[in-house]
Amino acid sequence: MAVTFKQMVGEARENVPGVSSAEAREKIKANPNTLVIDVQDAADAGACGLIPSSKNISLGMLGIRADLELPEHFRDPDLADRNRPVLVTCGAGGQAALGAYLLKKMGFTDVAYIDGGTAAWKAAGFEVE
Numbered sequence: 001m002a003v004t005f006k007q008m009v010g011e012a013r014e015n016v017p018g019v020s021s022a023e024a025r026e027k028i029k030a031n032p033n034t035l036v037i038d039v040q041d042a043a044d045a046g047a048c049g050l051i052p053s054s055k056n057i058s059l060g061m062l063g064i065r066a067d068l069e070l071p072e073h074f075r076d077p078d079l080a081d082r083n084r085p086v087l088v089t090c091g092a093g094g095q096a097a098l099g100a101y102l103l104k105k106m107g108f109t110d111v112a113y114i115d116g117g118t119a120a121w122k123a124a125g126f127e128v129e
Contacts, residue, residue, distance in 0.1 A: 009094045012101035018115035021124040024087050028053075034085040035078055037062070038118065039099040048091055048119045049128025059095050059102075066106050079103075085110040093117040 019027065028034045036054040038045050045056045057065050057076060065076035078084075086108055088100040096113035103111045114121060122128050 005094065009097050012097040012113075016097060016100040016104050017112045018093070018097065019087070019112045020115055021121040021126060024089075024112075024114045024121070025124075025126055027085065027087065031085055034087060036087045036089060037099065038089050039095050040090045044091065046129075048117075049122050051089060051114075051118055051121055052127055052129055054089065059090075059099050062099050063102055063106065066103060066108075082107045083109050087112055087114055089114040089121070090117045092119050 024036075028036065036051050038050060038054045038056045039059040039062055040047075040056070041058045041060070042056060045058075050056070055076075055078060064070060064074055066079040067075065068080065086100075086103060088096040088103070088111065090096040090099070093113060093116045096117050100111050100113040116123070118128065
């Protein structure tokens with residue numbers, strides 16, 4: 001049976017915690033090693049601003065960049081530590097939930113998505129680049 005994007009996002013949200021923008025900001029302040037990944041496609045990333053120090057890895061490439069069994073030139077070294085705290089964002093939160101769920105399935109132990117994405121971060125009055 002085929003599923004919709006909305007259904008996939010719903011499944012992801014059932015399996016990975018979402019955090020508010022305020023909670024995400026506190027997590028980043030408490031642990032500067034927290035990796036913030038924006039999973040929008042490069043052409044779309046930044047349309048509503050980027051969270052400072054976030055890294056753009058599109059949702060389509062995230063699994064490849066995080067796969068420790070692929071040759072090193074495919075991987076992103078920031079994704080080598082499965083225990084590193086990771087927050088995933090996008091424009092509005094749907095792709096972020098999918099990205100966080102993907103990372104959880106790949107063994108990341110401290111991963112969450114920012115509920116409402118970067119749009120919610122910006123609406124909360126937090127800095128964007």
